[in-house]
Amino acid sequence: MVVSKKTTLTFKSYQSQAQVLVKTYILADAFMPYTSVLGGIFASKMVYDLTQLISTFYFRTYASLTRIQRIEWNNRGMSSVHAIFITAMSLYFVFWSDLYSDRYNAGPITFRSSPLSTFALGVSVGYFLSDLGMIFWLYPALGGLEYVVHHALSAIAVSYAMFTGEGQLYTFMVLISELTTPEINLRWYLDTAGLKKSNAYLINGVVIFFAWMVARILLFVYMFYHVYMHYIQVIQMHQIGILLVFMVPSVLAAMNLMWFGKIIKGMMKTLAKRP
Incomplete structure (x- = not known):
């Protein structure tokens, strides 16, 4: 006893x-940014390993893939989970939370932050660093120069917003574009599994078209309009923050338009081949 x-x-x-x-x-x-980044890296590794484990037992196609294809398969599982997480958090902060609302009288929206918003951004930084490391490790198997530019700009902009607390609203607006990532990854899975001529592949292409148009075209237009309407608050930020608010979304918007053109061509080509 x-x-x-x-x-x-x-x-x-x-x-x-x-x-x-x-x-x-x-x-x-004081430690939240660092712990959240480490948590994001750890979570990315855990999801990567779980994707590998689940795929080995439940997907017959996985065993027939090459080493590089299996790595990309696992990597896309990791990116899909991150996309679901950060899209949900971004939608919450941009459209439902009062943190960045104009009705919430707590100073300029460009300087508002919370422990939860900082944590969410830190997890995203951890993912981008992990994925960027894999891209460099296997370059160019997991993506070419455009992926390096996209991930590098994203990591820099998100890290700045996380550590300084500046411009977090616009960072979350841009991160909503991750909504299209699971659909893009599913398309790759269907193609790798030999289902390119299936109805699922066609439906996936249509979903990508509309999701891309909303999350990566129209939403960016809304973000630029929001910046214009809150220009006085934006220019109160540090010069680096102002540069990131204008430069990063502009570069990503140009890349999105370029990729959107390819999506339209691919969808029209697929529809033309079907009876």
Whole structure:
């Protein structure tokens, strides 16, 4: 009985120390950016391994793939999970949360942030760093120069918003474009599985067209309009922040238009081949 009480007291002591550690360091505002980035890297690795494990047992196509194809298969699983997470968080902060609302009188929207918004951005930075590392490691198997530019700009812009708290609203607006990532990855999976002529492949192409038009074309137009309407608040940011707000979305918008042209050509080519 005495031993049991000592064990219980020891456990409670360790539990109390762990709670103090989490609150004082891991979840403290000063350490939140670093812990969230490390969490994003760890989560990316975990999802990559889980994708590999699940695919080995449940997808017969996976075993017949080359080494590079299996790596890309797992990598796309990782990017899809990140896309779902950051899209959900971005939609919440942009359209449902009061954090960046004009009705919420808490100073310029360009300087507003919260522990949750910082955490979400940190996880995204962790993913972009992980994916960028894999792209460099296997370059150009997982993507060419356009992917390097896209990920590098995204990592820089998201990191700045996370560490400084500036321009987080516009960062989340741009990150909503990750909505198209799962559909793009599904298209690759269907193609790799030899289902390019299936109805699922056709439907996926149509979904990509509309999702891309909304998340990567119209939403960017809305973002530029929002920047124009809040220009006085935007120019109060640091010069680096102002540069990122105007430069990164502009470059990504140009890339989105270029890719959108390819999507239209691909969809028209697919429709022309069908009876």
